[in-house]
Amino acid sequence: MLRGGGAGQAQHHQRGACWLPCATTTTTTTKTAAAAAATATATACARRPASSSSLAPPAAAAAAAAAADPLGASLAEKRAAAEAAGTWKSERVIQGPQGPRVRVGGKELRNFCSNSYLGLSNAPSVVAAAKRALDTHGFGLASVRFICGTTDLHVALEERLAAWLGAEACILFPSGFDANAGVFEALLGPRDAVVSDALNHASIIDGVRLCKARRHRYAHGDVAGLEAALREAASGGGGGDGDGGPSTPAAATTTTTLVVTDGVFSMDGAVAPLERIVPLVRRTPGAYLMVDDCHASGFWGATGRGTAEARGLLGSDSSGGSSSSSSGGGSSSGSSSGSKKNDMGGVDILSSTLGKALGGATGGFVCARADVVAQLRQAARPYLFSNTLAPSVAAATLAVLDVVQGEEGDALRAALRRNAALFRGAMADAGFSLGGGGGGGGGGAGPHPIVPVMLGDAALASEFARRMLERHGVYVVAFSYPVVPKGTARIRVQLSAAHSEADVEACVAAFVAVGREMGVLPPAARG
Ligand SMILES: Cc1ncc(COP(=O)(O)O)c(C=O)c1O
Secondary structure: OOOOOOOOOOOEOOOOOOOOEHHHOOOOOOOOHHHHHHHHHHHHHHOOOOOOOOOOOHHHHHHHHHHHOHHHHHHHHHHHHHHHHOOOOOOOOEOOOOOOEEEEOOEEEEEOOOOOOOOOOOOHHHHHHHHHHHHHHOOOOOOOHHHHOOOHHHHHHHHHHHHHHOOOEEEEEOOHHHHHHHHHHHHOOOOOEEEEEOOOOHHHHHHHHOOOOEEEEEOOOOHHHHHHHHHHHHOOOOOEOOOOOOOOOOOOOOOOEEEEEEOEOOOOOOEOOHHHHHHHHHOOOOEEEEEEOOOOOOOOOOOOOOHHHHOOOOOOOOOOOOOOOOOOOOOOOOOOOOOOOOOEOOEOEEEEEOOOOOOOOOOEEEEEOHHHHHHHHHHOHHHHOOOOOOHHHHHHHHHHHHHHOOHHHHHHHHHHHHHHHHHHHHHHHHOOOEOOOEOOOOOOOOEOOEEEEEEEOHHHHHHHHHHHHHHHOEEOEEEOOOOOOOOOEEEEEEOOOOOOHHHHHHHHHHHHHHHHHOOOOOOOOOO
């Protein structure tokens, strides 16, 4: 029960502010408590004789309502601010499976905002594998992994992911968010340091907040800034808690420094310059590299092994075998198991999700050295204290990997590259300002399928997306502050291998039409 009661509960206004109890006015349960309280105040006060000497200013009544339900008042304030800024998020209900076309409100839409980069979230072989596992392993395990939540399917999936990505070991998490939330505290202590890209995903930021290591940040993608932050970390100085609070006391000697970056940044498809970050981390004593490859695993790079592959850092052995030796603090040094090697192109710890290209259901994982994974099993809190992945998800993800690692995967990645190139080219030709880009690096990656259409203003971006959907049946979403920096509102378009060329062309045509209507593009030339 909320303190002060919620909507529908009788309240009395502050003595002297109003002469009516508001019980008669708090009849709705759909408004927030504060909004209901404000309505009650307004209604009650409207009945008061105009000559009443007890007339109170509306501010006093609002203050009284807020005092009665401070949570409701603060939520109403937050909502009003978000609505005024055009950043209040609402959810559309999809009636059926995720795919390049979705049904919303009985209408079929072309969908350009899912993370199903390879279109496998409703693939028949994947769905069939999940159904088989329901028969063989049941629905849920009702347990965390270390009690009675580990099946042969979980173990098989961990082994398969590790072998594919060139890691010594792998550990599954309930989500990619949980993987990042669990890593830092389990591995690092107050004598250690984390060096983090300024635009890393929220889950990394939260994970870092939970650990006691000193925190250093470098400007987004700025390798010189990273070098300076590494020097600062090595000196045992600087660093803060990243929240503007006091720094964890500096240790005399930093023992471990973990550099962490998104491989591909989700809001604009920008790619971390791993080909420069890896050598820098390798030559820094005690430094290791962690990469979040949620927007890369399965589709980015020639064989879909992610950012390291896309940046030309993996060897030619597409099974994920080792190709180069390690030095410095990271990679295979300290590796404990015999035959397998940890070689992910200079990435020591790779976190990723099963919730995007790798089937799109749910789940995350960390690939790393065996001793790192062993410690995560002992100490990563989202692993220890949250239910295990459903067996059907593990089985279906194994079926996804059959596709991803085979010829079908090559064909899907080629289709995705084609679609991304087609969309980028046509949108640039039309005159839109596009962020991100990716590609290059010699690792078989074309343009990244995240294409941000930069619009700047939050309200403009949200209205633009609304017209795309309502007038053209194209489902895209606007992102604005605080999800992206102020003044950089955008519509993030995500291409999928499952889009047809006609889908991509229809999406571009809708952008051009709305762009002209809203003055983002000049009007069409007559003639
Ligand atoms: C870069 C990045 N890291 C982590 C996550 C979290 O993954 P999951 O959805 O599996 O929790 C996401 C998902 O949005 C992401 O984009």
